[in-house]
Amino acid sequence: MQNDISINHLFFNYDGATVLEDINLQYNRTEFLAIIGPNGGGKSTLLKLIIGLLEPSLGEILLFGKKPLHVSHEIAYVPQDTIANKDFPIKVLDVVLMGRLSKSKFFAPYSKEDYTIAYEMLEKVGMKGFENQKINTLSGGQRQRVFIARALACDAKIIFLDEPTASIDTAGQMSMFQLLKTLNENVGIVIISHDINVALHYASKVAHVNKILYLHDLCDTQATETLKKTNSHFCPIELIHSRQCHHTHKELLC
Ligand SMILES: Nc1ncnc2c1ncn2[C@@H]1O[C@H](COP(=O)(O)OP(=O)(O)OP(=O)(O)O)[C@@H](O)[C@H]1O
DSSP states (O other): OOOSEEEEEEEEEETTEEEEEEEEEEEOTTSEEEEEOOTTSSHHHHHHHHTTSSOOSEEEEEETTBOGGGGGGGEEEEOOSOOSOTTOOOBHHHHHHHTTTTTSOTTOOOOHHHHHHHHHHHHHTTOTTOTTSBGGGSOHHHHHHHHHHHHHHTTOSEEEEESTTTTOOHHHHHHHHHHHHHHTTTSEEEEEOSOHHHHHHHOSEEEEEOSOOOOGGGOSHHHHHHHHHTTOOSSSEEEEEETTSSSOOOEEOO
């Protein structure tokens, strides 16, 4: 069976500085994947590569068996909670309707179906009743829910979220992760998170992305265990948890 995301021997560098080295990862949309790791470890870079904003320096990334840019209409990206212009007077419903733009004819008015879907998605993310509220009057967590509704409205097969709980309090974080877990029954969820505990609790798969290491010749169990104990990382991406396995275990992907 073809994986929805297939990353094979991926290398990436910015101006000659290697950021990701020999990354391998297979993902299916039934999974809730959390990408974790230290600051500067390469998480955002990896996400940008997967969604086609960056090109691999070496190796390949396939989304639904194709180059990411060729299937960009089948995925959605929810950035961190940042509003470029907080005074921009756009209503919640209009934000969600934007998710329907690719489905509508250019400059054509939204259809009845577009409105029905937008209302439905707002209900799904727990934001029913906020349709006419200005986006800049919502809390960070509420805004993220609206952006998730927009992602759902465009019929994405996988939603990628960059730190969806960055500006949300602890209770809000739990409820956001629970929402994502529920949505994962119908759509793939890939998030970047800094909170390993929450990620481990809600995600079905956790990949740890770290800075580059040059230890490929140490591919034996003893060396791996030693590196784990010293809190170093043996390879740049490590699948450290998969709920689909019968036993929680650590499995290296390199
Ligand atoms: N546009 C860029 N040009 C050059 N170097 C970059 C660029 N973007 C990121 N980097 C570098 O690439 C490395 C990985 O950055 P990246 O943003 O992917 O890390 P991250 O794991 O997402 O970090 P954080 O948790 O702090 O957001 C860092 O060393 C960073 O300085």
